[in-house]
Amino acid sequence: MLEKWEEFKKLHGKLFTNQEEEYIRRHIFQKKLRKIEKHNDRYRRGLETYEIGLNQFSDYTGEEISIKLHSVENQTQLFYSHQHENFLKKQQIDFSTALPLEFDWRTKGMVTPVKDQGVCGSCWAFSTTGAIESHYMIYKNSVVILSEQQLLDCVPEAEGCSGGWMSDAFKYVAKNHGINYYHDYPYEGLKKTCRYNATKPKIVIWGFEYLSQPDEDMLKRMLVMRGPVSVAIDGTGNFPDYTNGIYYNPTCSRNTFSHAGVIVGYGSENGQDFWLLKNSWGQEWGLDGYIKIARNRGNHCGIASKASYPVF
Numbered sequence: 398m399l400e401k402w403e404e405f406k407k408l409h410g411k412l413f414t415n416q417e418e419e420y421i422r423r424h425i426f427q428k429k430l431r432k433i434e435k436h437n438d439r440y441r442r443g444l445e446t447y448e449i450g451l452n453q454f455s456d457y458t459g460e461e462i463s464i465k466l467h468s469v470e471n472q473t474q475l476f477y478s479h480q481h482e483n484f485l486k487k488q489q490i491d492f493s494t495a496l497p498l499e500f501d502w503r504t505k506g507m508v509t510p511v512k513d514q515g516v517c518g519s520c521w522a523f524s525t526t527g528a529i530e531s532h533y534m535i536y537k538n539s540v541v542i543l544s545e546q547q548l549l550d551c552v553p554e555a556e557g558c559s560g561g562w563m564s565d566a567f568k569y570v571a572k573n574h575g576i577n578y579y580h581d582y583p584y585e586g587l588k589k590t591c592r593y594n595a596t597k598p599k600i601v602i603w604g605f606e607y608l609s610q611p612d613e614d615m616l617k618r619m620l621v622m623r624g625p626v627s628v629a630i631d632g633t634g635n636f637p638d639y640t641n642g643i644y645y646n647p648t649c650s651r652n653t654f655s656h657a658g659v660i661v662g663y664g665s666e667n668g669q670d671f672w673l674l675k676n677s678w679g680q681e682w683g684l685d686g687y688i689k690i691a692r693n694r695g696n697h698c699g700i701a702s703k704a705s706y707p708v709f
Contacts, residue, residue: 398427401451409453422456429455433638440642446669446691447635447642452682454637462637463655465516466678496621501662501673507534508625508661509542511686513679515586517558522548523677524627524657525566529576529707531625531659533600536709541600544582550591557588563627563657567605567707575599601709608704611651613693616701617663625661628674629703630690632656636698639683643671645691649698660700663692672700 402423405411413419429451439445454462502508509530514523522545533541548555552569555561570576573593581597606623608615620626630636631650643666662673670692680686691697 398430401430402426405451405455411456425458426456429638436635445642446645447689448640449635449638450640452638452640453679459633459637463633464518466514466518466520466637466656491622492618494618494622496617499662499664500621501664502531502535502620502625503661507531508675509534509540511675511680512545512584512677514545514677515584517549517586518560519545519549519558519586520632520657520677521555521561521563521629522552522566524629524659525563525570526576527659527675527677528563528625528627528705529567529570529600529602531661532623532707532709535624542579543600544577544579544584546584546589547577547582547591547593549588551593558586563629563703563705564605564607567602567705570600570707571602571604575601602707604708605705606708607706608701611696611699611701613696613701616660616704619704619706620660620663623706625659625675626704626706627657628660628700629654629657630674630698630700632698636688637678639688641684643669643689643691645669645694645697651696651699651702654699654703658688660704661687670694674700 405426413422433449433451436445436449440448457465509527512523514520525548526543526545530541530543533539548566549557552561552566554565575595577594577597577599581594582592608619616626631653632655634646634648636644658677659675660672661675664671671689672692674688674690676683676686676688690700696702
């Protein structure tokens, strides 16, 4: 186990201020190893639908992960309010069109690369830019990489690395008449003074549309007929440790949200339906930065509860 610890430190560039800190981190790591071995044994016996493994977070406690990596702001806060009314639409979806059994916007070249939010609860900002980037590619046939840092610094309702909502971010981009490109406003991973530059290239949206009810069939239509969808989920439990398979956790909440991502596809595997979610924890996490989350399992992890996308 000590050898694995040394390999882990080297692989992820882990440095500690003193021996006491390293002892604490090694203890957490060893506990995580035992958890992984136990869970994956259940997976091999067909008792779990997904595998877990080591990653850059394996020396963090669950509480630390929630503080450092999660945060859609204030779990009880309204996702939509009267303040959004000038910038939103309730989706109007065509029900007459038959949908494919599987779908993936990546195969159409309409998804930008997975990014890494670092040790900052900025998932809401990455979910927002990820959706805008994809929709711009779909409707404007042009690739853009946008600034999460601008959202961290400038969205007035958000709390930077402590959380925010995609609805507020979409509203901000619409009301502000633009979001700068990444290379003009690069990511720093902490909230600073707003430095939006209207003279630099920017992308403008009209507002956003949202799913008014947590309906997975409607979410599926929204995805295919409109484009990738920003969603909030319960990202606690084994979610951070995911490596493969279809993530189904019986304790995952449909009503409490801690993380955000972008749905880019859906499908089925070994008779189990899944959503394909683009995460923002780097390309080494999960399935090249993605996770397959159980679909048609009663709105698992609340995946259809806070769904929205930008409107140009």
